[in-house]
Amino acid sequence: MRVFILGDLEGTAGVVDFHQQTYSDAKYYEQAKRLATLEVNALVDGVLEGGAQEVWFLDGHGPGGIDYELMHPEAQMIIGRPISAPWGLDAxxxxxxxxxxxxxxxxxxxVLCHSWSSRTIANCWLNGELIGEIGFNAAVAGSFGIPTVFISGDDTAIAETQRYVPNIVSVMTKRGLxxxxxxxxxxxxxxxxxQTGGREAMGKIGEIKPFSIDPPYEFITELLDExxxxxKAxxxxxxxxxxxxxxxxxDTLVEIAHHR
Ligand SMILES: [Zn+2]
Known part of the structure; x- marks a missing residue:
């Protein structure tokens, strides 16, 4: 089985601050990346125990959210910029x-909630519904017939994912205050x-339906700066x-991801 993990940095345990942890000039940026990498490695261990033969990991955090030197030896990494959906993901x-x-x-x-860019974007809507990276990327996977079977992050990220995939396997790393x-x-x-969650999620493949949104698509972005x-215009x-x-x-979410 082949597994594609899309990673970010804001949902890692212990990470709660843009300026101190997640921006590339943050004092504790390297530590935050290390914490994320060790979490990803544990997830990869679980996914392999659950029967995956191939694991791809995409570092989705803007300036990078992983310490590549520490990356799990059995995972391949998609790195570098620019990068846009579907990132090599296919059926x-x-x-x-x-x-x-x-x-x-x-x-x-x-916790650290934002839609694509904490510095430039206020809100996004897809076909009239507010949407963030979770819903959009789950729908991109769904457009290839692939189910989103696992989410980790704070309780609000998990609740958001459950709107699209009610029976998803989740790991809550923190409760937002x-x-x-x-x-x-x-x-x-x-x-x-x-690690436990990754293993469990592998067992849910086949049981969890791909989440998809029917075309055509209309994507609206509200920027902070006029x-x-x-x-853009x-x-x-x-x-x-x-x-x-x-x-x-x-007509496709990949097109939307390119132009948005
Ligand atoms: Zn991020």
């Missing part, structure tokens, strides 16, 4: 997993649960809606 994969994710922007108590505070598991406990919309595929929002349309 030959059996399962899609979301590691270390965060809830969409403006989620109450959502605000966007920048949480009741967190210790890293060692999170790793233990990730001037940034001016720049110069592109032919972009339609400006008002001072802060623009829209793109497409």
């Amino acid at each position: 030959s994969f059996d399962a899609f997993m979301l590691y270390g994710h965060h809830s969409m922007g403006n989620t109450e108590r959502g 605000s966007q920048t505070s949480a009741l967190s598991l210790a890293p060692a406990k999170a790793r233990e649960l990730l 001037k940034a919309v001016d720049a 110069k592109r032919s595929e972009v339609e400006r809606l008002d001072s802060h929002r623009y829209k793109i349309v497409g």
Whole structure:
């Protein structure tokens, strides 16, 4: 079986601060990446125990969220930028997993919640519904017929995922208290649960249905900075809606991901 893990950094146990931990100039950035890598490795261990023959890991955190030197020897990594969906994902994969994710922007108590960019984007909508990376990427996998079988992150990221995949296997690394505070598991406990969760998720392949959203697609982005919309609106595929929002349309989510 082939497994594709899409990773982020905001859902890792112990990680709660943009400026101190997740931005590339943060004082504890290297430590945060190390914590994430050790969690990913535990997840990969579980996934292999559960029967995977091949594991791909995509580092989805903007400036990088993994210490590649410590990466699990049995996982292959998709690294570098620019990178956009479907990242090499195709119908030959059996399962899609979301590691270390965060809830969409403006989620109450959502630890490090944001939609794609904490610095530039306020909200996003897909076909009229608010959406973040979790829903969008699960739907990208679903468009290839691949089920999203695992999520780890804070309680709000898990609740968001369950809207799309009610029976998903989840590991809650922390309980959100605000966007920048949480009741967190210790890293060692999170790793233990990730290994068990990875194994359990492999057993759910076949039972969990792929999540998909029917085309055509209309994707609206609300930017924080009005001037940034001016720049976007110069592109032919972009339609400006008002001072802060623009829209793109497409027949596939891959197209949307390219242009949004
Ligand atoms: Zn991130």
